Amino acid sequence: MRFQGSSTYVATDDLMLAVNAAVTLERPLLVKGEPGTGKTKLAEEVASALGMPLLEWHVKSTTKAQQGLYEYDAVSRLRDSQLGDQRVKDISNYIVKGTLWQAFSYDKPVVLLIDEVDKADIEFPNDLLRELDRMEFFVYETRELVKAKHRPIVFITSNNEKELPDAFLRRCFFHYIRFPDKETMEKIVEVHYPGIKQTLLREALRTFFEVREVPGLKKKPSTSELLDWLKLLLAEDIPPDALRSQDNKKIIPPLHGALLKNEQDVHLFEKLVFMTRQSRN
């Protein structure tokens, strides 16, 4: 069973190779790339392409590795004990399974997504080394060894906010999703808006890549912004001509607010356009 992209996801050859190697060799695949390059989506797509359930663990700055295994809800237990609840006698009533445990206890292989691993404390990845290597961990409270019935296929995404520890990196495969070139982007747009008019697509992409080239942008528009923008263009039925307009007054692309989300960027962009217009006059 090989992953080859899907009708809703465009995978480049190198990405397919990476995914398939990671699946075959049972190593976690660490995926990095600019925001909106489909890192999170990849795990979903692989899961559905391979017909496996997807378990997601979205990491936040306060997330601890232990939470992915299990948490012992001592506070509830203490409370129950005060209320004379009988459940209190069995500690396992207060062990709450984390995402990793859930993934380990499935009867068939699952895809496990650890999303935005770099958000957490720098120790976080190190605390998961053994679990990801051996796919097992120990529950101290119940003296139980939890072992994965099937090794999950693990995807880990990072936005590069923090460096990841070397020991962790050595255990992963690594793939950097390059920002899509024009050709790939056309395909991506087509899976989202099948049958989109070629003229509109071409003009929109030209504008999009031009905007990305504007120097000094705080946040370059990404795939998600392009898709949002196209949705608006389609909804408003903007003709492709409007994007190509040589008319100096109309040189600002319509609805560009969807491409540039940062107010400063919008200003910068408008100023630049204004200056170009001046120099053309």
Add this chain to the structure above:
Amino acid sequence: MLAGFFLKLKEAKIPVSIKEYLTLMEGMKQGVISPSIEDFYYLSRMTLVKDEANYDKFDKAFGAFFHGVETLVGAQIDLPLEWLLKQAELHLSPEEKAAIEGMGGWEKLMETLKQRLEEQKERHQGGNKMIGTAGTSPFGAFGYNPEGVRIGQKKSRNRSAVKVWDQREYRNLDDKIELGTRNLKIALRRLRRFAREGAPDELDLDGTINRTAKNAGYLDIAMRPERRNTVKVLMFLDIGGSMDDHIKLCEELFSASKTEFKHLEYFYFHNCLYDYVWKDNKRRREERTRTWDILHKYSHDYKIIFVGDASMSPYEILEPGGSVEYHNDEAGKVWMQRMLDVYHKAIWLNPEPEEVWSYRQSTQIIKEVMGNRMFPTTIGGIERAMRALNK
């Protein structure tokens, strides 16, 4: 792969480990790629390189190595992969050999490979695509056409006329980091240690007991507030001189760890601090921030980091009107002092080598104004600086 390649990567300062090398061997053994150099390129990259900043180094090393191979073996090689494995065999250390034995041994490995290659040949010869193009193939010396041996791919790759690694697409990813090289990494760690004060949030046991007792024995839980990420920093960066690259480096260093700080704000100045600073260097004339406003806006528990070479004419520090930017009514020193009166935790990072400081009068003056808290931008310097800020 072959030890030579592995060493080449090490030479190129890519941090590769034996563990990863063995993973690559395992990948080859399990046949996760078709025997094309391009696929080998991708598999080895994903196995051995864990940071896109090193992609370009990898591309260069890969190109150099396979170029060497080309000249070495001439145009006869049809099965580069097999050849690669043979090479590897020659150069393996005893431990590595043992590891390969553990995977079923060389014979088996080679056999599977051969078999796979045969299969592909058969499949492809119908299409009349295999080999034959020796010498004319874009992969030149290897004398085989990668389009021909690639399996399991329906569509042709029009990209493959140019070797991926020769395109050097990741060059600019590296440029950004190259500045810092190794130092930056370690410096970052130091910075993070600095940023992480105190323990994560937890149950306040004493508090809980206390409050539960007061609550007639009914549990009343007290939680301790999250105490990390409490460090607040204002950075002032000297911009517009020969030191720009170094200053930029410091800026990158801090912004790389910005998630570790609760607050981190940047401002720019030129040579010395005066009545104005600015946030966007391109628009320094239009959009300035009054230094007074900073003093009022940011509470006194902010820590201050100046970054600059502190070389200028002493006049620029000591006299009103000394600024090279505009007419300042009050001397730079007055402004520096004002800042230091509000913020007690302040340091100056100086990218110039410490040995030359004493030859520059202005550097000496600034250092004195800073109460000696001037540090070089070396790892040791940064460490000392952070310690001074934490005192």
